[in-house]
Amino acid sequence: MTTGSRATAGRQRPADRAGTAADDPGAFRQRLLDGLAASIAADGYRATTVADIVRRARTSRRTFYEHFAGRDACLIALLSDANAEVVRHISASVDPAAPWATQVRQAVEAWIRGAQSAPAITLAWIRDLPSLGQAARDLQREVMESFVTMVQTLCDTDEWRSHGVGPVPRQLAVMLLGGLRELIATTVEDGGEVGDITEVAVRASIAVLGPPAPAA
Structure with missing residues (x-):
């Protein structure tokens, strides 16, 4: 690529100099992810180009390709980081000393707040990620496993056990999470307000995670 050639090394523009290997790679990676997120919010992922990302990140194409193989790889990284942040946010929002049903509400409300706070990213999960092939499938599996682990960890406390609830089997957690994810996805796709699904x-x-009904 010409931006990294010897011919231009002595007269790099500020954006090119900003992306040299001497700089903190983590900071530039985050700037690129933020640039992609801003472009998705403004124009949608399908209309976003690498040029849009680097312009918003105030860096160069060379720096972009030092971090990502292409636009799709950047999206995968953005969604992976976003998922990790959602898991952290939900976990931090739950008070382990509260009644178990209150904890369920705290977790669900935190998840929905996350979806509301970044609707364009939520749409990218629904509309754009599935088209990325094996990388998308790998990310979806990674995301599900992280959520399953979160649910099992949150439900494995004295408060839950004292009410005969937990530990949560993996299969049950997958069923619960898959249903909630689909509910959020269909609501967003249909142009609805995600907050409206909170109570259901x-x-x-609560019905899925609660104590089993007594035998007849």
Whole structure:
């Protein structure tokens, strides 16, 4: 690529100099991810180009390709980081000393707040990620496993056990999470307000995770 050639090394523009290997790679990676997120919010992922990303990140194409193989790889990284942040946010929002049903509400409300705070990223999960092939499938599996681990960890406390709830089997967690994810996805796709599903999502989660009904 010409931006990294010897011919231009002595007269790099500020954006090119900003992306040299001497700089903190983590900081530039984050700037690129932020640039992609801003472009998705403004124009959608399909209309976003690498040029849009580097312009918003105030860096160069050379720096972009030092971090990502292409636009799709940048999206995968953005969504992976976003998922990790959602898991951290949900976990931090739950008070382990609260009644178990209150904890369920805290977790669901935190998840929905996350979806509301970045609707364009939520749409990218739904509309754009599935088209990325094996990389998308790998990320979806990674995301599900991280959520399953989160649910099992949150439900494995004295408060839950004292009410005969938990530990949560993996299969049950997958069923719950898949249903909640689909509910959020269809609501966003249909142009609805994600906050409107809070009560039904809380009720369903309590029903799935709660103590088993007594035998007849």
